[in-house]
Amino acid sequence: MTDDPTTSRAASAASAVTGPAPLLSQDFTDATVTELRHALRARVQAVGLTEDVGYDFVLSVHELVTNAVRHGGGRGHLELRRQDDVLICEVVDHGSTPGSLPVRLPAVDTAGGRGLWLAH
Template sequence: MAGSLLSLEFDRSSVTRVRHLVMVSAQEAGLDGIVLEDFVLAVHEAVANAVRYGSPPRGIAMWSEAGSLVCEITDKGPGIPAEVLEREEPATRFDFGGRGLWLMNRLADLAVRTGIDGTTIRLCVALP
């Protein structure tokens, strides 16, 4: 991790604190405006999904490397079902959930590693 900005474990009670730390760290890295807002929202979606669907320990790490800001969110849950990963459109407005990964993919560069041992979501955005 070239320029480590943030690294911690989180749970349901710390989601708001994590969002604030991500915002401050991303600002310090140089993001601002809509790019900052989009990145923070994408990270928040990943954190919320880890709390909702994953199991402890849940972690977040953020760093800068090669002109990009990178954030990884991890959990030890059961993994993301294939039908969720393959969905090209968000769930309908009547479905509960089903928009997080779709939204993350539109707000940042998204990479997902998932399986029975847990999930890692990597979100990247170019630094100015």
């Protein structure tokens, strides 16, 4: 054990970056989207997010996952964490678009294109 404040700060910074252990951490492809949705729903319900709020959360994340498959290289990774009383879900894909994507509702006569809007 050391009293070096630099070591202590480094350890604190590392835990702040990684956060609590994930409730769910899983790679996905088109073939595993449904399985992932069921696993996500089970974890979300297990932490008490139920009924409409839980359904909306799972739907939003599912939209991100299917967008990652369709537009982000065909695969990705989902990580679900709980920090205090907040559920945090991160979906990472392998698409070529850097940064944030615009969240716009398309025209009513346009088929599709609402996934990011729904998730937002």
